[in-house]
Amino acid sequence: MTTLLRIDASARTEGSHSRDLGHAYEAAWRAAHPGGTVVHRDLAASAIPQITAPTIAGFYTPADAMTDELRAATALSDALIAELMGADDVLVTTPMYNFSIPAALKAWVDQIVRINATFSYDGTSFTGLVTGKRVTIAIAYGAGGYGPDGALAALDLVRPYLQTLFGFLGFTEVHVVSVEATTGDAVMLEAAMVETRRVIAAFAA
Ligand SMILES: Cc1cc2nc3c(=O)[nH]c(=O)nc-3n(C[C@H](O)[C@H](O)[C@H](O)COP(=O)(O)O)c2cc1C
Structure with a gap:
């Protein structure tokens, strides 16, 4: 069965x-x-906790040396990674907050980027382990003005970050769709939304 993992980050x-x-x-x-499954992670409705020192210790502890405390500290990471690995398609929706991604989304990222689970490192190079998905x-x-030649292009730490992140994890198909000036003129915004809805819908086919 085909599965979509949808992650929403707007507050x-x-x-x-x-x-x-x-x-x-x-x-x-x-x-x-038809018949596909959508798994919805709404980061506003259900916030993901920040990783803690025991979470990090658990990430770097071999399976046969895990303690109950470390297992508890990595249980959410296990679940979120299983959710990611179980998906065929992933959808991430996010605003720009202060030139970057919302902290709610970064909390998810910190839980799912995990050595020997979603990436590996051989001492020289990294290999993404989340393959075969888009x-x-x-x-x-x-x-x-965040487009390639826009006046604010250098301030966009959202698009390059997420492209780099998903590429690092092993995704070879990364589509980015955006709408700008959401706080601007309502008529122009609605025209942009109509077109952008059409563009993003085409990627779902
Ligand atoms: C806390 C916060 C920080 C924001 N920072 C920026 C920013 O740095 N640059 C920008 O262009 N818009 C910024 N915005 C505006 C949002 O990106 C914009 O309202 C966007 O449409 C929010 O996404 P949403 O409509 O999905 O909620 C910020 C909004 C909030 C609430």
């Missing part, structure tokens, strides 16, 4: 443009995959 559950794009993708994905990323920016 807003109403009026969120990144979630709106996610809805367009999910609707198209469901139409293209990810689609929808980003909402409040201002305009």
Whole structure:
């Protein structure tokens, strides 16, 4: 059975443009995959805790040396990684907050980027272990000008970060769709949303 893992990072559950794009993708994905399963991680509805010292210790402890404390500290990471590995397609919707991703999304990242689980290191190079999947990323920016030649291009730490992250994990198919100036003119924004919904829906097919 085909599975979509959808991760929403906007703190807003109403009026969120990144979630709106996610809805367009999910609707198209469901139409293209009748009988498919959608697993939804809403990071606003259910916040993911920050990793702690025992979590990190557990990440670096061999399976046969794990204690009950370390197992408990890595249980959420285990579950989130299983969710990621069980997906065929991944959808991430996120705003830009202070030029970067929301802390809610970074908390998820810190739980799922784990040595010998989602990547390996042989002393020289890294290998991503999350293979055979594709990810689609929808980003909402409040201002305009983050495009390649835009005045704010150098301030965009969202798109390059997420592209680098998913590439590091082993994804070879990474699609990024974005809408800018969500705090700007409402008419222009709606026109941009109509077009961007169409673009992101096409990636779901
Ligand atoms: C805490 C916070 C920080 C933000 N920082 C930025 C920023 O650095 N650059 C920007 O262009 N927009 C910024 N915005 C605007 C959001 O990116 C914009 O409102 C976006 O549409 C939010 O996503 P959403 O519509 O999915 O909730 C910020 C908004 C919030 C709430």
